[in-house]
Amino acid sequence: MNYLYHATKLDRVPNIIHIGIWPRCRVRKGATWSNCYGSQLGNNRLIYCFDDLNDAICWGAKMEFDLRCQAAVVEFIDDPANWQQQDDWRHEGRALQRQGGVEPKQILRIHLLTGDVVREAIQHRRMRWAKQA
Numbered sequence: 001m002n003y004l005y006h007a008t009k010l011d012r013v014p015n016i017i018h019i020g021i022w023p024r025c026r027v028r029k030g031a032t033w034s035n036c037y038g039s040q041l042g043n044n045r046l047i048y049c050f051d052d053l054n055d056a057i058c059w060g061a062k063m064e065f066d067l068r069c070q071a072a073v074v075e076f077i078d079d080p081a082n083w084q085q086q087d088d089w090r091h092e093g094r095a096l097q098r099q100g101g102v103e104p105k106q107i108l109r110i111h112l113l114t115g116d117v118v119r120e121a122i123q124h125r126r127m128r129w130a131k132q133a
Contacts, residue, residue: 001077003108004096005056006049007063010070013110021047021074021102045099051080052093053111057121060113073111076102092125 006021023045050056053073060071082098089095111117 002051002080003053004049004051004076004078004080004083005053005111006047006074006076006102007056007060007071008074009063009067010072010112013072013074016074017104017107017110020104020107021076023047023099023101046097047099047101048086048095048097049076049083050093050095052091054121054124055089055091055093055095057111057113057118058091058125061118061121064113071113073113075108075111076106077108078102078106 008016008021050059053075056073060073063069063071080094080096082100083096084098086095086097
């Protein structure tokens with residue numbers, strides 16, 4: 001079992017604590033992400049997470065910017081072997097996806113995204129990139 005991290009809108013956190021993390025098609029019909037050109041991103045029958053907290057924080061910061069909302073990161077415990085790796089992710093950890101859900105009993109804590117938290121995650125990434133160069 002490992003720690004995994006799911007970025008979400010802050011207003012969804014109370015519901016996630018109550019029912020867990022489930023695909024959007026189960027919670028909200030037809031809900032999907034889209035890019036700046038209007039193309040659909042992701043699959044509303046899957047849930048997504050990261051195995052690196054800094055990646056999840058940076059994704060949450062992107063959500064805040066794109067959606068003009070507050071975001072949070074839900075930390076939970078699960079076996080990464082139950083998840084499929086997304087091939088197009090090129091950062092520190094892995095971006096993972098799967099069908100099914102995360103039960104409330106698997107949720108460990110909620111990380112609120114503050115300016116200091118986001119800056120620290122970005123700084124951590126920069127330091128790792130500098131070491132690799």
